[in-house]
Amino acid sequence: MKTLIISALAILLCTTACKKNKSAAIQDPILPDAALKTKVLAAGLAFPWEIIYGPDQQLWMTERGGKISRVNPQTGTVTLLHQISEVVANGEGGLLGMVLAPNFATNPWVYVVYNYGTGNNYKEKVVRFTYANGALSSPLSIIDQIPASGIHNGSRLMISADQKLFISTGDASNANNAQDKNSLSGKILRLNLDGSIPGDNPFVNSPVWSFGHRNPQGLIQVGDKIYAAEHGPNNDDEVNLILKGRNYGWPNVEGFCNLSSEKAFCTSNDVVEPMFAWTPTIATSSLNYYNSDYIPQWKNSLLLLSLKGSKLTQLSLNSEGDKITTAQDFLLNQFGRLRAICQSPEGKLYITTSNGNDDKIIEIAK
Template identity: 50%
Template structure:
């Protein structure tokens, strides 16, 4: 593991190959931050286990509370957990959260709130999409992500009812798939069943990268797991922990089509959140997963192969801050990590819990004027859709963002590999002036767009 070198009382650095990464506290005195996501408003959205949802200014670190969810009940590992935002946030300003509550016993539910940006912002109109899920003070999961097909994935722990992880009719020990209104997609593996994959113990990380879905999962003692999630696959728990390497595990894996992990941590490190990194700011981490751990007190770099189905040589970073739980990446290539030292199992410093920002301060985004001039939009003005044209081959993965007059991101979409033309829907956008920005490797192209 690479240790941090001290630069000042506030900032430390560590090397990643030829790149120097700085680590600076952004926000302090938090209480068990559980989820961090980069929002379409260019703020960090955060949950804290006690029930508070906030927006965090990534420049100043100011925490802007939105709500404390009234019926959240914390118990050991339980409380307010994962969160995700609707991908068309301007037209559908929905915030999805999962948390524990009491209802004739300890339970878990998925709830959708509606966001209003008026004033300092607020959340209202809670709508239960899936409730009554068996829960326990430990092994609650739970992360959320929304896929491009507008379905939602939700992880659940086994709630200490180990055999239920293999019961495809139970909601625990699973990755679940739902429509954004809480209904069950018609193309789920089992008709009328939210189950997407099963045989999970306590998956606490979930991310989509290069068209694939990855999850990080707590093992019991022997191995934590990084899994490639596939529909209707069995991941082995409770018979199998980690790899299929014991005689009893091998027989079960063969008989039950068990998907072995891409990577395992042995012994367990309490692996938690995971994010995908593919930005030129830290070139050594391009096409990597970055996973943070609680007991392990570290961040692990997991290089993906070109097809995303295997992991190369892993490396550990970011020691010295204690337990680490959540991680997200900004479009500018900065990485935000939360500590979890006030969760009853850590040794909190005076300023804990914190959000840390990792960045390469020497990185400057390059712009080629000639190529930038060849970045085109049509039609412009536009009403329903606009086509983006890239100037020839790009220098890396290309992300296109549409910004309103206040600079807020109102659309985000990706160019496929080798794709030069991309059609973007303008549905739900108000008439006005917008800015379209395409970030491709080390280049960035910008154009003004008028929506009628």
């Protein structure tokens, strides 16, 4: 078991000053230090990509090779629910995001997104399973034929407060598709839970909610706001506030609209600038919103995991939720690449590693 100390001496993140010369106002923490304990809950995993604290008080997890499992948060026992034989794990592709229907007791639906096929026919789809008696059955295709690649598949799923399914998609190695509203690549998509297109989407008969994304792998709703974490190229990983029908710039804009060519494109295309950006990149991954009294130092914060950065970053929000005021790093290089995060009702956190060799679920408690 390891102990993590949250204090004013925690690493304060230098971010956008690198390329963009803009940064959030960094403030010193007000609350006293809090000692946290980390422990390995489960090990021997292979690229766990998603983790959810389910309504059954169990952790639900995907592994990139095609496994969907439940994990007992008390004992760490991993129980396989289903193996999707159609999954093809090519590079960074495979079985990726997952979300459970909010009214799970009456609609025990489990949505997953995965890649399948080979070569030029490597695709991505979202499938809904029904859970009963410890098993998943009755697969229903929600959306299919999303371009996929060995890199840049996005694939985080979220169900909003108004019961809409949001899907992040990467540019699948074809950057120009991100600006093409007729392509499903480089987008955040919005569907009804049965896969139909909502009538109030910004583009008629289209699942596209926002576009101009490179590889968004974090997606979370907080109140009426939606946040996404996105991989940049060699610079400008981003956290974005996602707005209906808006353009996020890729590949014409990297991070903020500060270069002359970017300024012209941003003006003519109404581009949304990021809330925060990292140069050098940290390979942003999963997002969680934390507002629990369990760890009061982290209240009203986005918690962001990173792969290359190998850390958990606390991003404090202002009261309106439209600005990040403080950034602090934790767990730096303690567990390697970090992929997914979820929270228990009590306020404990669970994160997964993505090292490809004896991956783990780590519990963060106090």
